[in-house]
Amino acid sequence: MQHIIDRFISYVTIDTESDPNSNTTPSTKKQWDLANKLVEELKAIGMNDVTIDDNAYIMATLPSNVDHDVPTIGFISHFDTSPDFTGANVKPQIIRDYNGKDIVLNPEKDIVLSPDYFEDLLQYKGQTLITTDGTTLLGADDKAGITEIVTAMEYLINHPEIKHGIIKVGFTPDEEIGRGAHKFDVKKFGADWAYTMDGSQIGELEYENFNAAGATITVKGKIVHPGYAKGKMINSMYYASEFINALPNLEKPEHTEGYEGFFHLYSIEGKVEETVLKYIIRDHDKDKFEARKALMEKVTLDLNTKFESEVFDLDIKDQYYNMKEKVEPVMHIVDIAEEAMKALGIKPLIKPIRGGTDGSQLSYMGLPCPNIFAGGHNFHGRYEYVPVESIQKAVEVICKIAELTALKQ
Template sequence: MISKEHIIKRFVSYVTIDTESDPNSNTTPSTKKQWDLAIKLTEELKSIGMSDVSIDENAYIMATLPSNVEHDVPTIGFISHFDTSPDFTGANVKPQIIEEYNGKDIVLNREENIVLSPDYFEDLLQYKGQTLISTDGNTLLGADDKAGICEIVSAMEYLINHPEIKHGTIRVGFTPDEEIGRGAHKFDVKKFGADWAYTMDGSQIGELEYENFNAASAVVKIKGKIVHPGYAKGKMVNSMYIANEFINSLPRMETPEHTDEYQGFFHLHDMEGNVEETTLQYIIRDHDKKHFKARKEVMLNLTDELNSQYGREVITTEIKDQYFNMREKIEPVMHIVDIAEAAMKAVDVEPIIKAIRGGTDGSQLSYMGLPCPNIFAGGHNFHGRYEYVPVESMIKATEVICKIAELTALNSKT
C-alpha cells in the first residue's frame, strides 16, 4: 500500500526538526522552534492536495479532505501533536535505520556504550525481521507524536491518489504543546467541525484506547527558618526534613514504578529546596473518579496534619485538575470505537483495547465536545534515548486510518 521508503523519508524529515515544548513558557506554542515544523506541515498538506489548509496564530493546523461520495457521511477527524517532550532533548536528532532487525542488541552509541537491548526492552522481539528507526543514543526520537503526523499525512495522500476508496469528509488537525498538557487548550472544536475524531498517539501496534487517567498537579511548598547552625537549637526549622516527612507519609507503593493497568499513583517529579524553603511538585493520577478525589484529599489532609503537628502553617498544597477520563464521553458513542476496531481487524492488526496510563489531546477534546479515542502510532520507549518505532507499524497505522474512513462511509450508506 504505502512504500516503506516513502514513510521513512517523511518521518525522518519531521524528527530532524527540533520541536521540544517548554512548560515554563506562557506563549502558544511554548517554543518558537515548533513553528519550523508547523509551517513545513502546512505547505506539505497543500502540496499533497488537501483543501482548506489553515494555521492560526497559535500554530494549530487544520485541513480538509472533501467527501467523494454522494450520500451523507459523518465528518471524522484525525489529530496528532508536533511538539516533543521536554523530558529529554530533541535537538540534533540523528535517526538510525535498522533493516531486518535480528533480535539482538542494537548499539545506539558505541562510545558511550548505550545499547537498546531486548533483554531489557522485551517488546523489541516482536519486531524481529522488521525495519526499526531508533535514536543515536543522545536524544529522543520524536515518534511521539511525529509518527502519528506521518501516518495521517500519508493516509490523506493515499486517499487523494486512490479515489476508488470511498470516504466522507475528513478533517486533520496538528497541535503544539501536547507534551506539556496544553495541546487542546486553544483547539477550535467548532472550526474543526468533525462529529468525532481519533488521536494517532498510542504506542505499540494494535493499541486502541478510550479510557485514560483523571489527572491533577500538586505543588507543595514547605517553609522553614534559617538560623546560624552554631546557634540553631530550638530556633532552626529545616524545610527539607519536613518535606521528607511529607514524602514518606504518602503510600510508598502507590508510585509509577510500583503500579500498572488501572492502578493510580502519586508521582514526585521535581524537588528543589534548602533550609528556608522546599518545593515538591507532584502529579496525581487515577482512572476511577472516586479514587482520584480521594487521592487529592489524602494530600490535603496530610498537609493539615503536619501543620497541626508543627503548630503553624509550614506547608501549603495547591492542587489543580488537568484532565479527566474520557470514557465518560466515549461510552455514549461507542460505535466510533467499534469502527476503529473493525478497521484494525480488516488490515490484519489485532486490536489491543486498554486504558491509557496517561492522557492525550483526545481526553481534553472529548470534554470539549469532540469524542476522540486514541489509536496506536507505533513507537516505543517515548521521551528518552531508547525510543524507537517499527516502520511496518507506521504503515499499518496508515492503513487503519484509510480503512476507518472507508468503513465510516460504508456504514453510513447502509
C-alpha cells in the same frame, strides 16, 4: 516504505521540544519550524482549506468523494516533543531486518537498546526499526502520528477509488505539557468525532485515560547560622521528606500498572528556607482520584498540626478527566476503529491509557476522540524506537476507518 522513512525523519530532525515554564502558545518558537513545514506539505499533497492560526494550530480538509451523507471524521496528532529529554540534534538510526539482538545506539557511551530489558523489541524481529543515537529522544511521540495522517491523506487523494466522507486533519502544539487542546477550535474543526494517532505499540485502541491533577507543595523553613541553629533553624528539606514519606510507598508509577493510579513526585527544588515539591496525581476511577486529592490535603493538615505551624502549603489543580464518560455513549466510533484493525489483520489491544492525550480534553470539549496506536515505544527518552511497519499499518488503519465510515451509511 522509504517514503514513510524519509517523511518521518524530516519531522524528527526538527527540534520541537515544548516548555512548561512558558506562557506563550506554542510554548517554544521552534515549534513553528515544523508547523510551517506541515502547512506547506498539506497543501502540496492536495488538502483543502489548509489553515494555521496565531497559536500554531493546523487544520485541513479532505473533501468527500461520495454522494451520500457521511459523518465528518477527524485525525489529530501533536508536533511538540517532551521536555523530559532533549529533542535537539536528533540523529535517527535505521536498523533494517532487525535480528532480535542488542542494538548498540552509541558505542562511545556504551548505550544499548536491549531486548533483555525492553522485551517488546522481540515483536519486531525481521522488521525495520528507527532508533535514536542514544543522546536524544526520537520524537515518534507524536511525529509518527503526523507521518501516518499526512501519508494516509496523500494515499486517499491518490486513490479516489477508496470512498470516504469529509475528513478533517488537526495538528497541535504543546500536548506534552498538557495544553495541546486548550486553544483547539472544535467548532471550526467541524468533525462529528475524531481519533488521536498518539498511542504506542501496534494494535492499541484506547478510550479510557487517567483523571489527572497536578499538585505543588511549598514547604517553608527558617535559615539561621548553623553554628547557632539549635531551637531556631527549620530545614524545609527535612520537613519535605516527611510529606514524601507520608504518601503510600507502593502507589508510585514504578509499582503500578493497568487501572492502578499513583502519586508521582517529578520535581524537588529545595534550600533550607523553602522547598517545593511537584507531583502529578493519576487515577482512572473518579472516586479514587478524588480520594487521592483528599489524602494529600489530609497529609498537609496533619503535618501542619504536628509541627504546630503552617509549614506546608498545598495547591492542587485538575488537568484533565477520563474520556470514557464521553466516549461510551458513542461507542460505535470505537467499534469502527476495532473493525478496521481486524480487517487489516491487526489484533486490537483495547486498554486504558496510562497517561493522557489531546483526545481526553477534546472529548470534554464536544469532540469524542479515542486514541489509536502510532507505533512507537519507550517514549520521552534515549531508548525510544519505532518499527516502520507499524507506521505503515497505522496509515492503513486510517484509510480503512475512512472507508468503513462511508460504508456504514
